[in-house]
Amino acid sequence: MKQVFVSPGFIVLLIIASAIIIKEFINPIGMYGASNWSLTYYMVELIQGAFSLSIIIVITFYTAEVEWRARNTGIVDIVDSMPVHNFIFWLSKLLAVSLIVVVLLGFGMLFTLANQLRDPNKIDPVCYVSANEVAQQWFGHQLLPANVQGSAVLSETLSQYAALQLMVNKYGETKLRQFLSSELDDYLRGRSTEYLQEMPLMRAENKAYIYYNKGSIVMMAIADRIGFDKLNKAIKGLLEKFENSNSRKATTLDLLSAIKEVADPKAHAFINQQFSDINLYNIKLLAAKWEKETSQVNLKIDAARVIADGLGNETPAVFDDVVDIVVFANDPSDFSSETVVLYRQKHRLVNGENELVIRLDGSLNDGSQPAYVGVDPFVRFIGTDVKDNVLRIKTKAEE
Known part of the structure; x- marks a missing residue:
């Protein structure tokens, strides 16, 4: 030897x-x-x-x-x-x-x-998995779902959401982009290999790509839309309602009703879409130009939405919703460094091409310069192609 x-x-x-x-x-x-x-x-x-x-x-x-x-x-x-x-x-x-x-x-x-x-700043998968398993025990012993379609949502999807809240508190929302981008990719890959019929989240059966991967994105999107406090209140109310109930077990209809009860009526349509339909979005940045003299970023964004049936047939649908527009001082895809956000606001987008002007007058006091801009960079919509959701901002000299 x-x-x-x-x-x-x-x-x-x-x-x-x-x-x-x-x-x-x-x-x-x-x-x-x-x-x-x-x-x-x-x-x-x-x-x-x-x-x-x-x-x-x-x-x-x-x-x-x-x-x-x-x-x-x-x-x-x-x-x-x-x-x-x-x-x-x-x-x-x-x-x-x-x-x-x-x-x-x-x-x-x-x-x-x-x-x-080698890098203690990376997302710790052990922490996430442990939180998810504890959450499954928490929900599994308090909320017994009825033996119907969607039962996995009341245990698996809610457990995912609980674990993601911990990750947001531990790492911040910008770093969670890495996780949600991976969840989106797994969902799209799962539905592309579906050999029977894809169900909406409300009627998810034994398909992890729906109640796990899609469920993560949907719950975080709803939390972003109505607030974490309100969504947590809705889940708490659902637990209290069915904790000692012997007459009837919970279904996803009860979860949906609990969420809509605490949400602003303006958000009901969005919530219904996430649970009841298979919505696919294509929101892409066509151009992003920085004008230093006026401290503004000019954007061109194309938006579209389709509703798919269980077999994958798509029907064009109206897109009219508010979407996060975020300006970054560095590359948000570089997870090895802290992402610097200069601007973040929701803007209403509609079908087709949209033109926006973002003013950064009060965001550049520390000498930072806008480098990248993202449309829905935190993955609130099920995008079919998110590679063009973030663009490097060009100056006049680079045109």
């Missing part, structure tokens, strides 16, 4: 394997500009991928090396003359090669553990 570890061939292969892992760390797979969390399963997949090729090469090379050394030293002849089974000596060779594999895997594990711990 000692000769193996100090041999030039092993050292070269180890360096190559390390380079493969480091390359994956530097250029992680991402979604909409948001790099993946360094979850354990992702680290395991990384080792099982390109790193496994290095292990196979090492095994192939050193299996022959061990056999060659045995023959070169005449051990084969000695083994044949000894009164023991040959498999004992073959077992020692197998153990030697296996130990090499164990050492290589341990080396890869140390690399991946170091990567998971």
